[in-house]
Amino acid sequence: MGHAQDEFADFYGSSRDSCLKAVTAVVGDRLLAEELVAEAFARAWTSWEKVRRHPASQAWVVRTALNIGVSWWRRRREVPLADHDGAAPADVSGVDPVLIAALRRLPTRQREVLALRIFLDLDTESTAQVLRIAPGTVTAHLSRAVTALRRDLPAASTDANAREVYR
Amino acid sequence: MNEHADVMCQVRESFAGLRMDTPVENVLARSRARRRRRLTGMAGAAAGAAGVAAALILTAPAHPGNSPRPSSTSATLAAFSVTSGPGTATTLILHKGPQYAPLDPSALRQVLAQHGIPALVTVGTFCRPAVGPLADGFGQFVHPSTLPDGSAEMVINGAAMPSGTRLSIGYFPGHIRLAVLGNAAALLCSSRSGQPAAHLTPSGIPVHR
Numbered sequence: 001m002g003h004a005q006d007e008f009a010d011f012y013g014s015s016r017d018s019c020l021k022a023v024t025a026v027v028g029d030r031l032l033a034e035e036l037v038a039e040a041f042a043r044a045w046t047s048w049e050k051v052r053r054h055p056a057s058q059a060w061v062v063r064t065a066l067n068i069g070v071s072w073w074r075r076r077r078e079v080p081l082a083d084h085d086g087a088a089p090a091d092v093s094g095v096d097p098v099l100i101a102a103l104r105r106l107p108t109r110q111r112e113v114l115a116l117r118i119f120l121d122l123d124t125e126s127t128a129q130v131l132r133i134a135p136g137t138v139t140a141h142l143s144r145a146v147t148a149l150r151r152d153l154p155a156a157s158t159d160a161n162a163r164e165v166y167r
Numbered sequence: 168m169n170e171h172a173d174v175m176c177q178v179r180e181s182f183a184g185l186r187m188d189t190p191v192e193n194v195l196a197r198s199r200a201r202r203r204r205r206l207t208g209m210a211g212a213a214a215g216a217a218g219v220a221a222a223l224i225l226t227a228p229a230h231p232g233n234s235p236r237p238s239s240t241s242a243t244l245a246a247f248s249v250t251s252g253p254g255t256a257t258t259l260i261l262h263k264g265p266q267y268a269p270l271d272p273s274a275l276r277q278v279l280a281q282h283g284i285p286a287l288v289t290v291g292t293f294c295r296p297a298v299g300p301l302a303d304g305f306g307q308f309v310h311p312s313t314l315p316d317g318s319a320e321m322v323i324n325g326a327a328m329p330s331g332t333r334l335s336i337g338y339f340p341g342h343i344r345l346a347v348l349g350n351a352a353a354l355l356c357s358s359r360s361g362q363p364a365a366h367l368t369p370s371g372i373p374v375h376r
Binding site for chain 2: 005008009012013016017019020021024025030031032034035036037038039041042043045046094095096099103114117118119142143146149150153
């Protein structure tokens with residue numbers, strides 16, 4: 001048990017920030033995201049034997065966190081936060097509110113694709129497997145999301161400091 | 168995908184400062200509590216629904232009118248418990264878990280009032296002044312924390328709350344929002360509050376603003 005717990009602690013330490021960023025990008029609320037991610041990691045520890053062998057353990061956590069969020073809101077018979085258009089103030093201190101508003105205007109699936117690609121560094125194939133959609137659909141969602149963000153975030157179109165290459 | 172790199176880099180860099188503060192110990196404790204809840208839920212199902220009825224057990228103060236701060240009052244509802252102490256403060260616990268009945272905001276408000284704590288309790292919404300700032304000194308009146316099983320605990324020093332103020336408690340499925348309201352003429356109640364004084368999540372980290 002001790003070794004497994006150490007292994008889980010290492011996984012948590014190396015993955016939690018990325019998972020938090022990904023879930024925050026999707027739900028648009030940092031505190032809600034932290035709650036969802038913490039619950040997802042708790043479930044990961046409960047099922048650690050399975051999760052540790054998962055080919056994309058971080059993606060498992062993010063997918064679980066998002067599913068928990070959906071089920072919470074379904075139980076309360078309310079519309080998921082992710083489907084609002086951003087009229088309400090987003091609780092994401094430290095992140096440009098213009099970006100958060102722009103993300104919240106994207107359809108949920110586009111946000112999920114963006115989050116997995118950017119914060120978990122998943123390629124198109126892996127993203128497609130996690131979201132259970134076709135690779136071509138991932139590409140289409142990503143393209144539409146980036147087009148919308150480029151329109152809403154003018155700084156991005158003139159950013160000459162792009163240093164990363166995405167597959 | 169290189170044509171997307173500029174936007175994707177901008178998004179990545181915008182989130183660079185986000186850090187998850189929850190210690191791994193809290194996650195492990197949450198996992199243990201989850202296992203316990205599942206076991207309790209199975210036992211509860213066998214015992215029948217009566218075990219989770221919202222039974223209100225109230226021990227009335229011996230002389231409720233003689234003291235503004237009853238010291239021996241203990242009230243427990245399935246969804247929450249309110250007890251006197253430590254010291255002159257009052258401890259409120261909002262229990263978390265499927266075995267607990269839904270929170271009755273009116274019942275909680277009444278019990279807090281018996282402890283000398285004027286409160287506005289809402290479920291699914293959070294109320295704050297429609298205009299102007301929140302009352303100062305939140306940290307002097309309320310000390311929120313999270314118990315290992317995920318329940319929210321608040322030690323409330325009602326005697327220290329200025330006259331005319333009241334505690335706003337917004338109960339949400341995954342978190343609780345708290346604020347001390349001043350003498351605001353109008354309140355703004357929203358399912359997504361903008362600037363609560365503290366946002367308590369079961370992760371155990373109250374965020375004061």
